[in-house]
Amino acid sequence: VPDARVFVTRRLPGDALQGLVASCTLDIWPHPAPPDEKALREHAAPADGLLCLLTDRIDAALMDASPRLRVISNLAVGVDNIDLRAAADRGIPVGHTPDVLTDATADLTMALILAAARRLPEGIAAVSEGRWGAWSPDWLLGLELHSARLGIVGLGGIGQAVAARARAFGMEVVHSSRNGGVPLPELLHTADVVSLHCPLSAETHHLIDAGALAAMKAGAILVNTARGAIVEQSALAHALRSGQLAAAALDVTDPEPLPRDDPLLQAPNLIVLPHLGSATRRTRERMAELAAENVRAGLAGEPLPHQVQMSVQAGIRPAPEGDQCPT
Ligand code: GLV
Numbered sequence: 001v002p003d004a005r006v007f008v009t010r011r012l013p014g015d016a017l018q019g020l021v022a023s024c025t026l027d028i029w030p031h032p033a034p035p036d037e038k039a040l041r042e043h044a045a046p047a048d049g050l051l052c053l054l055t056d057r058i059d060a061a062l063m064d065a066s067p068r069l070r071v072i073s074n075l076a077v078g079v080d081n082i083d084l085r086a087a088a089d090r091g092i093p094v095g096h097t098p099d100v101l102t103d104a105t106a107d108l109t110m111a112l113i114l115a116a117a118r119r120l121p122e123g124i125a126a127v128s129e130g131r132w133g134a135w136s137p138d139w140l141l142g143l144e145l146h147s148a149r150l151g152i153v154g155l156g157g158i159g160q161a162v163a164a165r166a167r168a169f170g171m172e173v174v175h176s177s178r179n180g181g182v183p184l185p186e187l188l189h190t191a192d193v194v195s196l197h198c199p200l201s202a203e204t205h206h207l208i209d210a211g212a213l214a215a216m217k218a219g220a221i222l223v224n225t226a227r228g229a230i231v232e233q234s235a236l237a238h239a240l241r242s243g244q245l246a247a248a249a250l251d252v253t254d255p256e257p258l259p260r261d262d263p264l265l266q267a268p269n270l271i272v273l274p275h276l277g278s279a280t281r282r283t284r285e286r287m288a289e290l291a292a293e294n295v296r297a298g299l300a301g302e303p304l305p306h307q308v309q310m311s312v313q314a315g316i317r318p319a320p321e322g323d324q325c326p327t
Helices: 037-044 060-064 083-089 102-117 120-128 156-167 186-188 210-215 233-241 281-299
Strands: 006-009 023-026 049-052 071-074 149-151 174-175 193-196 220-224 245-250 271-273
Touching: 037 060, 049 281, 060 083, 071 281, 102 120, 102 156, 102 193, 102 220, 102 245, 102 271, 102 281, 149 156, 149 186, 156 174, 174 186, 174 220, 186 210, 233 245
Parallel strands: 006 023, 006 049, 049 071, 149 174, 149 193, 193 220, 220 245, 245 271
Antiparallel strands: none
């Protein structure tokens, strides 16, 4: 496809894009901040392919303004930033980057579970603020992971990888997913730690709302490395303030970045990371490779090697949890 054009919405780590240079003209957004809606629209307008990020909203209007578009390749496993139905209606395949980020994201989830359970932020703050007194038998006592119950919501690749790690720590693991496990209310009621690993969809938007938080075991910990909007943040802030939850640890929020004055950031016992689930050099380079492979195949009119199935795109079938879980 010699005269094909591809808009890449950010510079990518590694050299995955080199492989595309021979087959198309690349327009790479050079700035660290994402293109705004207008710039995205302008650069996508003449494009045959789009290599986009989870920060780019790819909706029907954008697709209609890009009449040549024949592949959308998301540098993420989650595809909630893309109107999948609109893409399916227009016959545009959507690619994503499953599996390669599973271990990195599961590792980060364990880091958050440990940090919240063992109260690392409070300990770190005590040392840096000069409040480290004599060793004390009852200072900063936390939750021991061994024999504690971990409730995993959404058992795709990442949920399974977290389960394996948690079992190595001696945790008792239960899960709740569309395809089985225990009912969500039972999981919420009995788990010491609840960790979210389901994709964001209409079905999971605000899945963890005030009612779900109230159903959680008193003093439990909530961890979210999936998507921010799965949790109703005002209800979470309330549950932390009231002490219903001992702590929450989030790698994702709604919106991202969370404004400095967002009321959630005033809640006690809250850890927030800036969406680092897949942030290892190796994983990001592999994500870029998968995204580039998807673009190449899409331009050539071949099935994408890592494609969100058209039936899923069209909403005919729900996303299989095994390869659709966003981090
Ligand atoms: C990141 O959040 C991803 O979905 O890959």
